[in-house]
Amino acid sequence: MDLLSVPDDRATAGAPASPSTAAAIRLRGVTKDFGAVHAVRGIDLTVVPGEIVAFLGPNGAGKTTTLDVLLGLSHATTGTAEVLGLQPRQAIARGLVAAVMQTGGLLKDLTVRETVTYMASLFADTQPIDAVLEHAGISDLANRKVGKCSGGEQQRLRFAIALLSDPALLLLDEPTTGMDVEGRRAFWAAIRADAERGRTVLFATHYLEEADQYADRIVLMRKGRIVADGTGSQIRALAAGRTVRATLEGADPDALSRIDGVESVEVRGDTVLVHAKDTDPVARYLLNETSAHDLEITARGIEQAFLALTGDHGDDDTTATLEGEPR
């Protein structure tokens, strides 16, 4: 079976190769072990500037570990990580990378303005503090103690801090948790506007739907490996597969496999099960050309497909097939 993956040379396909447009992210054969635990088992990933990428996978898939390597917070056991053509720490020192975590990272006894001023003083170049407060919509909270701010206000402060240095790469961990639909839409509109200026955004999420809606590209991780990598529509196609079940004596698996879009054929006695992206031709064939009866078509839910890709099969080498249209 083919692993759904996008070739590494998409960096050159997406943007003209020149020194100033180095890949925003380039991971080559990255692994990370914590003692006997293999958190990341070999990742190759290239992201071009301006791309919005969703990092999808269950807890323990290795998303956070991979983000830590990109942020220079931990070193890869083997392999190399480059951010905008630099070592992660070098990129951080130039204010090129920022991250927004879900919780923590703030001192409760500082005011909002003090927090932003403190952080701004650490970079060589930053936006003016008043402009940053204004942009984040926290100007009127400037003199409030961080500990007295609501969760939403603290999250806005975290964003203000992250955007201080106008980073070229922004890493987000579950960015819209706790936001209502309207807030979510406004948030992604702002992210999209920044991406058009060349900012690359990589966000970790549990929600396939959000990834599909807002990311240019979805990278699925499971057990420390990338198991799928493609556009939202490619991933959706994977999720949109259906199963045709029919009673048929002496089914011909080869003939069924040849139908366009068929992924797999199973024959269990008198029952035949056909998994396909598009099941209409399968149904037409079965009813017109064979003596099949008791036809039943069931949709494979998005969640089911997601689980199939990211769930635990006890088999580390399971990979997903995706016959999506070329990107």
Next chain:
Amino acid sequence: MTTTIDPTARRVPPLGGFNLTVLRIELTRMLRNRRTIVFTFVFPAALFLAIGSSAGTQERVGHGNVAAYIMVSMALYGAALTAAAGGAMVATERAMGWSRQLRLTPLHPAVYISMKALIALILGAVAILVVNVVGLVQNKASMPTTVWVECAVLTLVCTMVFAALGVFVGYLVPGENAMQILGPGLALLSFLGNVFIPLDSGSTLWDIAAWTPMFGVAEVSRAPLTGELPWYAVVNAVAWLAVFVAGAAWRMSKDTARV
């Protein structure tokens, strides 16, 4: 914020991110903290007034009197407590994820610790100043002005030992608990270090006490006054400084694996 992002146009800040803005904010923050105020201003001065007002404070010691001896000791205790509390803030900041946030900025970890140590020393200086001003106002302590200044400066230098201890314990003990160890711990060390009450030279207790961290620095701080500086006191002070700095550095290096 409408221009295109150009990654090649970015600079690295000088001095690993060291700057006066952070020092100013950190100082304001410490001085807003009620616990710091009590440790730094109130407690050592009150202790000095309580102990230094008893009988016999006018007896001569070296180039001054007993009241001056007690004043220098109390200034050291106050400065040590303050500096340790300042150092231990590293622990609280780690627990709150602030250190991790700082790791996402150009600030170098060593510079972060240096700035913390500097804050601890500045607050230590304030503590020393407060006790000395109270002593001046009380008008019982007597020693030549040069001795007065020399004692204060030496006390401040010795405070570094406890700033390092604070950082070390801060890394060792999670979160807010660091001060619960450092507070009583420093009181005990001060007893053993000849800071609160004089121990009988040559006694078993004295033999043990001579090895504890407060003993050496106390002798060094009071040396201009007493006019004597035993070699083992200097060795004690330098050795404990080395131990605490090495301990803090060791814990910090372990910490970077996962902030």
